[in-house]
Amino acid sequence: MQTELNKVVTALSEFYAHETFLLEKDVGERPLTHRLAVHLEHQFAGWQVDCDYDRLGERTLRLPHGSIISTDDHLGKSIYPDIVVHQREIPNNLLTIEVRKSANHQPLEHDQHKLRALTDPHLWFAYWIGVFVTLGRKQVAMSEVYTGGVIDPAMSIWFAERLKDTGLRAG
Template sequence: MQTELNKVVTALQEFYARETFLLDRDVGERALTHRLAVEFEKHFPGWEIDCEFDRLGDRTLRLPHGSTVSTDDHLAKSIYPDIVVHQRAIPNNLLAVEVRKSANHQPLEHDRHKLRALTDPHVWFAYWIGVLLTLGKTHVTMSEVYTSGVLDQALSGWFAQRLKDAGLSAG
């Protein structure tokens, strides 16, 4: 998992080096997510990178029964991870990423819930790793890593240190 997370760190370094125009102008999260996904494509050969992808083959990706849902959801039950690293046709799901701007004052719980659900090994579409990133104008202000349906404290700490070592985190 550290290998894949190192790729995320490298993509973030390139994103922050290239996208100062967007970051300085406080553009929307979807624009930032798209540009970050472009950087991901360089580091995950053999994988497809998609934004707000809600399918597995012909099936719509849905949270498990009883889950909270997003108000921007056209069916009120499907989910749209901000960025996914996967193989569409198989399906083979490696990484789900939720991105937030540091200026976003909405509660983190919805994003956390999605990542717990997306990495839950008991669901048929489980992603191997989930990452929550809060992006500031010059660095990542918060990150969390999810595996097996829970916040992975050890991996989150390791990832936060990698971000710090790469100059991508103030903490």
């Protein structure tokens, strides 16, 4: 897991090195997510990197009936992860990332619920790793790592330390 998270750190480092224009102009979350996905593609050879991908093979990515987890469509069924690293045809789901801007003052719970659901091994579309990052203009303001349907405190601390070591997060 640390190998994959190190790739995310490298992609974030490249993102912050090359996307300062977008960060300084305070563009919306979607262009930032797209550009981060471009940098992730360079790190994950043999995997597809997609934004707002709502499929698992031929099936639409939906939460189980009666789930308390909020969704992104008007019918309250489908969810669209910000970024996924996967193999579409198999399907094989490695990594899902939820991205927020630090200027977003909406509650974090929506993204946290999505990551818990997307990494829940009891659901048919489980991703091995979930990452939540809040992007500030100069560095990552906040991060969390999810595995097995819950936040992984040890990996979250490790990931935050890796970001700090590379200058992407304040102490």
